[in-house]
Amino acid sequence: MLLDIQSLHQLGKNVFLSLGASEYVSTCVTDALVLAELDGIPSHGFSRIPFYADQALSGKVAVKAQARVSTPAPTVVRVDAAHNYAFPAITMGLEHAIPLCRKYGTTLLGVTHSHHCGVAGHFVERIAREGFIALSFANTPAAIAPWNGHKASFGTNPLAFACPRQPHPLVIDMSLSTIARGKIMLAKQKGESIPEGWALDVEGKATTDPARALQGTMLPVGGAKGATLALMVEILSATLNGANCAFEASSLFDAEGAAPNIAQSFILLDPAHLNPNFPEHLEKLCAHILGQKGTRLPGERRIQLREKNRARGIEIADTLYAELLQRAHK
Amino acid sequence: MLLDIQSLHQLGKNVFLSLGASEYVSTCVTDALVLAELDGIPSHGFSRIPFYADQALSGKVAVKAQARVSTPAPTVVRVDAAHNYAFPAITMGLEHAIPLCRKYGTTLLGVTHSHHCGVAGHFVERIAREGFIALSFANTPAAIAPWNGHKASFGTNPLAFACPRQPHPLVIDMSLSTIARGKIMLAKQKGESIPEGWALDVEGKATTDPARALQGTMLPVGGAKGATLALMVEILSATLNGANCAFEASSLFDAEGAAPNIAQSFILLDPAHLNPNFPEHLEKLCAHILGQKGTRLPGERRIQLREKNRARGIEIADTLYAELLQRAHK
Numbered sequence: 001m002l003l004d005i006q007s008l009h010q011l012g013k014n015v016f017l018s019l020g021a022s023e024y025v026s027t028c029v030t031d032a033l034v035l036a037e038l039d040g041i042p043s044h045g046f047s048r049i050p051f052y053a054d055q056a057l058s059g060k061v062a063v064k065a066q067a068r069v070s071t072p073a074p075t076v077v078r079v080d081a082a083h084n085y086a087f088p089a090i091t092m093g094l095e096h097a098i099p100l101c102r103k104y105g106t107t108l109l110g111v112t113h114s115h116h117c118g119v120a121g122h123f124v125e126r127i128a129r130e131g132f133i134a135l136s137f138a139n140t141p142a143a144i145a146p147w148n149g150h151k152a153s154f155g156t157n158p159l160a161f162a163c164p165r166q167p168h169p170l171v172i173d174m175s176l177s178t179i180a181r182g183k184i185m186l187a188k189q190k191g192e193s194i195p196e197g198w199a200l201d202v203e204g205k206a207t208t209d210p211a212r213a214l215q216g217t218m219l220p221v222g223g224a225k226g227a228t229l230a231l232m233v234e235i236l237s238a239t240l241n242g243a244n245c246a247f248e249a250s251s252l253f254d255a256e257g258a259a260p261n262i263a264q265s266f267i268l269l270d271p272a273h274l275n276p277n278f279p280e281h282l283e284k285l286c287a288h289i290l291g292q293k294g295t296r297l298p299g300e301r302r303i304q305l306r307e308k309n310r311a312r313g314i315e316i317a318d319t320l321y322a323e324l325l326q327r328a329h330k
Numbered sequence: 331m332l333l334d335i336q337s338l339h340q341l342g343k344n345v346f347l348s349l350g351a352s353e354y355v356s357t358c359v360t361d362a363l364v365l366a367e368l369d370g371i372p373s374h375g376f377s378r379i380p381f382y383a384d385q386a387l388s389g390k391v392a393v394k395a396q397a398r399v400s401t402p403a404p405t406v407v408r409v410d411a412a413h414n415y416a417f418p419a420i421t422m423g424l425e426h427a428i429p430l431c432r433k434y435g436t437t438l439l440g441v442t443h444s445h446h447c448g449v450a451g452h453f454v455e456r457i458a459r460e461g462f463i464a465l466s467f468a469n470t471p472a473a474i475a476p477w478n479g480h481k482a483s484f485g486t487n488p489l490a491f492a493c494p495r496q497p498h499p500l501v502i503d504m505s506l507s508t509i510a511r512g513k514i515m516l517a518k519q520k521g522e523s524i525p526e527g528w529a530l531d532v533e534g535k536a537t538t539d540p541a542r543a544l545q546g547t548m549l550p551v552g553g554a555k556g557a558t559l560a561l562m563v564e565i566l567s568a569t570l571n572g573a574n575c576a577f578e579a580s581s582l583f584d585a586e587g588a589a590p591n592i593a594q595s596f597i598l599l600d601p602a603h604l605n606p607n608f609p610e611h612l613e614k615l616c617a618h619i620l621g622q623k624g625t626r627l628p629g630e631r632r633i634q635l636r637e638k639n640r641a642r643g644i645e646i647a648d649t650l651y652a653e654l655l656q657r658a659h660k
Contacts, residue, residue, distance in 0.1 A: 072435075072603040072604070073434060073435030073436075073600065073603040074404075074433075074434045074435060075405055075434045075435045075436040076435035076436065076600070076603040076604060078603070078604050103404075104403060104404045104405045104434060104436075105402075105403030105404060105405045105406035105438060106403075106405045106406065106434075106436045106437060106438045106597075107436060108435060108436045108599050108604070110604040110605075112604075112605075133565075133566070133570065135465075135597075145622070146619045146622060146625045147625065148622075148623075148624035148625050148626075149619065149622035149623075149624065149625045150622060150623075151618075151622055153618055153619060153622075161562045161565075161566075163565055163569075170565075172558050172559075172561070172562050174555050174558065174559075178552075221552035221553075221555045221556075222508075222551035222552025222553075222555065222556055223551075223552075225504050225551045225552065225556075226551075226552055226555075228502050228504065228628050229502075229504075231502070231615075231619070231628070232491045232502050234615065235463075235491075235493055235500075235612065235615070236463070236491075238611070238615070239493075239601075239605070239608060239611045239612050239615055240463065240599075240601055240604055240605060240608065241604050241605055242604070242605035242607055242608070242611055245611075245614065245615050245618065247618055265604075267436075267465075267597060267599070269438050269570075269597070270403065270406070271569075271570055273402040273403040273406040273408070274402070274406060274408055274438070274440040274442075274570055274571050274572070274595075275440075275442075275569070275570060275571055275572035277572055278569060278570065278572070281568070281569045281572055281575075282565065282569050284575065285561075285564065285565070285568070285569055285575050288481075288483055288575065288577055289476045289479065289483060289561070292475070292476060292478075292479035292480060292481055292483075293479075293480075294478035294479065295476045295477065295478050295479045296478075298558050298561070
């Protein structure tokens with residue numbers, strides 16, 4: 001089923017409204033999922049709605065809870081997402097953090113008692129459109145072992161970065177596992193084996209069996225250095241915000257158990273104070289990269305897809321469409 | 331030659347004083363090099379002094395220039411290192427940045443017209459001992475190509491992180507190349523070949539010849555993701571501070587050409603505002619990691635060596651010792 005963006009948005013929003021979420025919460029969540037679809041990341045788009053909705057029904061997501069924003073220091077914004085969805089909590093937090101960064105030059109935004117933040121690159125992109133450099137750190141339920149360890153301890157823990165650039169920010173967004181967990185799930189569904197180097201089994205041994213891989217751990221990108229970066233992201237998200245560690249967090253893919261209580265942190269930096277010629281210096285660097293055959297800048301592909309998909313509309317699987325229609329009219 | 335720490339420090343300091351560096355500059359540079367030796371990182375220790383000193387003699391390092399500190403925004407500190415050594419510039423910057431972070435909760439320190447920052451982990455460790463989380467980003471002369479590219483464009487660009495912990499901060503310090511450039515230099519000296527996966531030749535092809543590797547590019551850790559992180563660090567150091575890009579910077583290993591004009595940035599975050607129980611939450615995470623056989627925390631080995639070496643003294647090669655003595659008494 002091919003839907004234009006407005007119809008897609010209305011469909012998603014209706015599902016969340018029917019669950020008792022506020023207009024603001026329903027809009028923020030749907031905005032984020034539509035943008036993931038536009039950018040060609042369906043794993044973080046409307047396919048998540050059944051999980052998100054079931055979690056609201058079971059109480060794992062507190063869909064009617066009100067997030068609270070505070071400013072415990074002049075350049076620190078804290079959001080208690082109150083176990084509701086992450087998107088409205090982060091959006092509220094940014095509304096406070098952006099003016100503070102404009103005034104002081106730097107700001108830290110921390111979001112605790114949070115849920116899945118979707119495409120981390122979208123928030124840093126939004127900050128970069130305000131003229132600031134942004135870094136974000138998020139933990140997710142446990143997937144990666146410490147180096148030489150065997151227990152899933154850190155999430156795939158996305159690290160994202162963006163800086164202002166015309167006509168669109170330069171955006172970096174990467175998880176710290178070698179490949180996305182969704183690829184292992186897909187291999188399992190198809191009954192295929194996975195390449196060595198993707199995952200370990202519960203005993204910490206290499207495996208090509210996706211079922212054993214899903215019970216075990218995912219290999220970090222770049223070996224020991226990637227596992228260390230996953231630890232860094234874990235500290236900058238979970239520990240900094242007093243949320244659950246990845247190994248304590250419940251799944252984002254079922255409606256069982258307590259709220260995941262994961263966390264996200266954002267650092268905002270105004271580049272104008274250190275280098276008024278930041279745009280020109282960035283173009284010099286970009287030109288040097290793009291002058292080499294075969295290269296591209298990170299995030300370019302998403303923006304190109306976004307513009308194409310906005311005009312063309314988004315294809316939603318018929319079964320998912322039927323399910324969302326039914327959920328929207330409950 | 332085994333030297334006690336005081337004698338080692340005096341020897342190093344005398345070399346820089348004899349070059350006309352101030353007491354402050356000589357002390358800061360020597361402090362950093364001694365600490366590298368203590369931590370078992372001789373590649374960033376006294377073996378650098380002949381290069382640093384020759385660069386002062388040729389004017390590539392402006393050994394008598396005075397670094398200037400300014401505060402262009404309430405939480406932004408800028409240091410113009412004036413092409414003198416990096417260590418005194420960063421030290422001066424931190425003296426301003428630390429009280430600002432205590433007051434506002436976050437601070438950004440940028441150092442431009444800078445030189446080699448040595449062991450990046452040492453600065454973030456120093457910040458963490460003040461009770462703050464620290465991130466640092468530094469560019470170095472070009473070594474790594476953009477993904478699918480073939481020109482050395484980014485430095486090995488160390489990324490460092492530290493957070494407060496008792497009795498010592500937890501410190502992460504990694505370059506973004508698969509291995510240190512020094513290992514390739516060593517293989518060349520010994521006439522040995524290097525494993526595939528370390529480096530590419532000037533045409534972007536895999537090579538096991540260390541000479542061809544040194545003319546070519548070093549492979550980033552974790553493939554495309556590592557190259558992208560190297561770009562991120564390049565933007566957060568060179569572009570943010572208006573310094574030279576890695577591909578414009580002159581070598582740190584000869585006395586030829588203009589000043590390298592590289593850059594370093596530091597982000598300081600006070601964790602107490604978001605999570606007053608940060609120490610307890612960090613211990614829970616550390617216990618989970620250390621409960622797995624074979625694991626250790628990043629930075630632990632350096633601290634252990636430091637304490638051992640402080641008692642035992644530092645072994646300096648006889649030829650280097652003789653050279654430093656001669657340079658100190660010029």
